[in-house]
Amino acid sequence: LSLQQIIKGNLAGVYVQEPNGEPGTEQSIIVQGTSGLLFNKKDIYALQPAIYLNGVPLVADNPFAFDVQKYDYNRIGPGTNHLSQISIDNIQSIVVVKDPYELAKLGPNAANGAIYITTKNARGGKQDISVNSYFGYATSPQVNTVNGAFENNFRTPFYEKYNPNQNFVAYLRDSTNLSYFGRSNWNDLYYQTAPNYSADLGITAGNERANFRFFGSGTKNAGNADDTNLDRYNLFFGINMPQLEGSFCGKSLYSRSEYAFGTQ
Known part of the structure; x- marks a missing residue:
């Protein structure tokens, strides 16, 4: 699941x-309706909210x-959804900011709304170990394919009744020619x-003085058509501890690293 799929229908x-x-393709988010007419994909991209991660x-x-491509069917470059690389199991909260006063604090980047994403962090006083997993299949659909032979068999009764001379159209005269019609096993x-x-x-x-959190995950999200898939790996490690004497850091020392890789 991507962040957009979690939000859809819940907020x-x-x-x-x-x-x-x-899996892993781009998805659009619109907060509190549109501020203008949408004529093409460029207008949709211009209405996306600002996303804040921690x-x-x-x-x-x-x-x-x-502005530099001739058609707007698909945006040039990789069509990867960056928000799909965030592991849902490591998210603490998702908040959609709609209040104009709060949006004004974020500046013009949040003119179309903002979404705050907060990941799970280290905390003291409690030890916690969590393991989550799932496994399933995306099944292939039942599709009845057709070719020239199917069309020939379907149209023959009508030609026999309304066209006794059997003057078939050119593409139905030789339904056994596989070089012309091809096999019907493409599904x-x-x-x-x-x-x-x-x-x-x-x-x-x-x-309370020192605590840490480690999180690692691996996900394979595959579709049932055209060999589409998304492989994602996440690694997170965070440490909280008081300021060390003589340290130039602030009130607390906090380090964080998170990596997400996706192949499509």
């Missing part, structure tokens, strides 16, 4: 659009790409049953 005033079912704004796709090549699985481990321990 009032937020509209999420999924143009296709391929207070840090994430870089969003800019609509300027549509076995395009659709397939693909496995989907995920596993993650989270460890939180320590006391």
